[in-house]
Amino acid sequence: MHTTALVLFSGGQDSTTCLAQALSRYQRVETVGFDYGQRHSVELQARLVVLQQLRAQFPQWAGKLGEDHVLDLAVLGQVSETSLTRDTAFKMESSGLPNTFVPGRNLLFLTLAAALAYRRDLQVLVTGVCETDFSGYPDCRDDTIKAMQLALSLGMDKRFLIDTPLMWIDKAATWSMAEALGGPALVELVIEHTHTCYLGDRTHRQDWGYGCGACPACELRSRGYAAYAAGLPAR
Numbered sequence: 001m002h003t004t005a006l007v008l009f010s011g012g013q014d015s016t017t018c019l020a021q022a023l024s025r026y027q028r029v030e031t032v033g034f035d036y037g038q039r040h041s042v043e044l045q046a047r048l049v050v051l052q053q054l055r056a057q058f059p060q061w062a063g064k065l066g067e068d069h070v071l072d073l074a075v076l077g078q079v080s081e082t083s084l085t086r087d088t089a090f091k092m093e094s095s096g097l098p099n100t101f102v103p104g105r106n107l108l109f110l111t112l113a114a115a116l117a118y119r120r121d122l123q124v125l126v127t128g129v130c131e132t133d134f135s136g137y138p139d140c141r142d143d144t145i146k147a148m149q150l151a152l153s154l155g156m157d158k159r160f161l162i163d164t165p166l167m168w169i170d171k172a173a174t175w176s177m178a179e180a181l182g183g184p185a186l187v188e189l190v191i192e193h194t195h196t197c198y199l200g201d202r203t204h205r206q207d208w209g210y211g212c213g214a215c216p217a218c219e220l221r222s223r224g225y226a227a228y229a230a231g232l233p234a235r
Contacts, residue, residue: 002026002123002161003026003027003028003123004026004027004028004121004122004124005022005025005026005028005029005122005123005124005126005163006029006030006032006113006116006117006122006124006126007022007029007030007032007126007127008109008110008113008127008128009032009068010034010047011043011044011046011047011048011049011050011194011195012043012194012195012196013174013178013196013221014128014166014174014196015127015128016050016189016190016194017128017165017166017174017178017181017190018127018166019050019054020054020186021177021181023061023064023065024181026124027064028064029064029065030067030068030069030120030122031047031065031067032068032070032071032112032113032116033068033070034070034071034076034109035071035072035073035074036073036075036105037074037076042195042200042202043196044070046193046194046195050194053189053193054189057185057186057189058182058185058186067120073108073112076104076108105139106127106129106137106139106144107139107144107148109127110127110148110162113127114152114156114160117160118156118158123160124160124163125160125161125163126162126163127163127164128164128165128166129164130164130166130168130174132166132167132168132170145167148162149162170224171221171223171224171225171227172223172227172231173228174224175187175190175224175228176228176231190209191208195209195210195211196209196211196217197210197211197215197217197218198218199211199212199215206218206222207222207225208221208222208224208225209221
């Protein structure tokens with residue numbers, strides 16, 4: 001039986017929802033974030049606020065929420081010419097992938113998270129990757145995650161489980177999951193304190209939270225919230 005988990009936690013909507021689910025499921029939960037020179041570095045501050053708010057607003061989870069870790073991955077920015085690590089406009093590449101794709105990012109995240117989990121004696125890696133409603137990144141696909149689970153387990157001689165709670169649901173269902181886990185209070189926390197916008201915009205307040213409203217991450221979040229809100233009872 002799995003009782004401990006390490007959540008790959010960016011401070012965005014998806015990873016916050018995954019963290020809430022982990023806190024409802026496991027007895028001890030730690031978090032890890034990555035500083036890789038991302039343009040939207042405001043997420044590194046947002047994640048600390050989200051952790052503080054979770055502890056304050058959800059006392060039933062506070063005792064389970066353990067140490068937070070931030071790993072320096074500046075090398076990823078050095079080898080990536082993408083709109084997430086350089087001041088360039090968003091566009092589709094000839095490969096069919098958006099230029100927000102950082103090659104190897106999730107593979108490196110999972111490898112280092114597994115090394116940390118090994119040292120911290122944590123059994124489960126939780127990540128918010130999704131194949132249903134996403135930007136097309138190949139390292140978010142279920143086949144990739146299954147291959148990583150096998151490789152990490154073999155390479156470290158420790159049986160890791162990679163938990164992907166959002167893999168087969170869309171963004172509207174992610175909002176619904178947050179509500180099911182923590183009620184309206186968690187939905188409001190996601191809106192007010194998480195950060196997903198690729199441009200790091202914290203000045204424009206949308207119905208679904210802060211963001212530019214035009215980047216791929218904001219567009220996905222906006223569509224998902226509209227579908228989620230359409231299913232809510234009238235107030």
